[in-house]
Amino acid sequence: MMGPAWWAVLLLLAMADAVAGRFVVEKNSVQVTSPESLKGKYECAIGNFGLPQYGGTLQGWVVYPKDNKQACKEFDVSFKGHKSGARPNFVLIDRGECFFTTKAWNAQLAGAAAILVVDSKDEPLITMDNPEDTGTKHLENITIPSVLITKKLGEDLKKSAENGDMVSVLLDWRESLPHPDERVEYEFWTNSNDECGPKCDMQMDFVKSFRGTAQVLEQKGYTQFTPHYITWYCPEAFTVSKQCKSQCINHGRYCAPDPEQDFSKGYDGKDVVVQNLHQVCVFKVANDTGKPWLWWDYVHDFAIRCPMKEKKYTHECASHVIKSLGLDMDKINKCVGDPEADEENPILKAEQDAQIGHGKRGDVTILPTLVVNNRQYRGKLDKGAVLKAICSGFEETTEPAICLSEDVQTNECLENHGGCWVDTANNVTACK
Numbered sequence: 001m002m003g004p005a006w007w008a009v010l011l012l013l014a015m016a017d018a019v020a021g022r023f024v025v026e027k028n029s030v031q032v033t034s035p036e037s038l039k040g041k042y043e044c045a046i047g048n049f050g051l052p053q054y055g056g057t058l059q060g061w062v063v064y065p066k067d068n069k070q071a072c073k074e075f076d077v078s079f080k081g082h083k084s085g086a087r088p089n090f091v092l093i094d095r096g097e098c099f100f101t102t103k104a105w106n107a108q109l110a111g112a113a114a115i116l117v118v119d120s121k122d123e124p125l126i127t128m129d130n131p132e133d134t135g136t137k138h139l140e141n142i143t144i145p146s147v148l149i150t151k152k153l154g155e156d157l158k159k160s161a162e163n164g165d166m167v168s169v170l171l172d173w174r175e176s177l178p179h180p181d182e183r184v185e186y187e188f189w190t191n192s193n194d195e196c197g198p199k200c201d202m203q204m205d206f207v208k209s210f211r212g213t214a215q216v217l218e219q220k221g222y223t224q225f226t227p228h229y230i231t232w233y234c235p236e237a238f239t240v241s242k243q244c245k246s247q248c249i250n251h252g253r254y255c256a257p258d259p260e261q262d263f264s265k266g267y268d269g270k271d272v273v274v275q276n277l278h279q280v281c282v283f284k285v286a287n288d289t290g291k292p293w294l295w296w297d298y299v300h301d302f303a304i305r306c307p308m309k310e311k312k313y314t315h316e317c318a319s320h321v322i323k324s325l326g327l328d329m330d331k332i333n334k335c336v337g338d339p340e341a342d343e344e345n346p347i348l349k350a351e352q353d354a355q356i357g358h359g360k361r362g363d364v365t366i367l368p369t370l371v372v373n374n375r376q377y378r379g380k381l382d383k384g385a386v387l388k389a390i391c392s393g394f395e396e397t398t399e400p401a402i403c404l405s406e407d408v409q410t411n412e413c414l415e416n417h418g419g420c421w422v423d424t425a426n427n428v429t430a431c432k
Contacts, residue, residue, distance in 0.1 A: 057171060071102070093116065118154025189228045230351075233249070248344075
């Protein structure tokens, strides 16, 4: 008999077949400004953790540690500049042996302003993601940006650093997201499951912290927001199996993994699909009434009032929350349809279609995923970082006032004047 792990593999294979497209690695540029022999602009891949400085730049010196080159343990040296006017240091780290997040955390503890992870083989750049279940204790506390660079560039930078050259690098996120006009369109791919560990906790913390900001941006017409949910179908040969019936609705057409990865207890994957469907329908009905921002209130309130651990993750509890927001329950029930019917659900079919990449946007395969102006956001799901990314998506001079506050604007001169000349007596600096 197949266990949950094998069944998960089968479902993932089905999902891969269903969305046979491509995963797009989101990139920014790294510009080497010295030494002269390496001067130029290179591509790097944005890590899916930490805080990328969307819309801004960051300049620093490259340091290659003599020991602990893979940063899998804490450093016994400091990379923080102690002299006034010192530029920040970027630590060059070798790939391998431990999680990317572990490398970033250890570098941050030692005072690094950013990490450049050197790929271990010649290959196209990949996205550095955070681990699913382990090594996540420090995930929420990583605040420095992380990028992956090619093996060739990394080896050249290491050689220059070891030769004693002054290696200066500019990380540039100004063109990481397109900014075509005065309205930003963004999507949030999420999940109603509240028992999937740190990633579920991170999603809900983000909803709680970003809800007010998102609603103001939407109400004033600055943004157009759409929530989405990932599902996949069950392989036809297994639609009558116990595993498929417990994880899918509409006869295997729309599936989600078992919350506890145990088919014998707790809620089933099909319960998650149904609640995801409720959330999509709440957005649809709210949007039709001109109040799409009510989705944020519903998701926030449902998480508080209907948690799995209290056995309240039910249709009845969802109905109470929906009614409390003044939404038409009959319209939502009609949108949800019959999960037992042997037929397509047009709402969930549209969600599956939306998972497939188009244009410069790749397939959505990571949960959670934020898409801003059709490009996938990379980094920590943090209110300030996400707002900065959204603000970088406005055409210049059209951004709302909230984007011009000190908390959002990237100021390269904020710390030690960015390493630039400064006249403290007259409060003048060469840093622009």
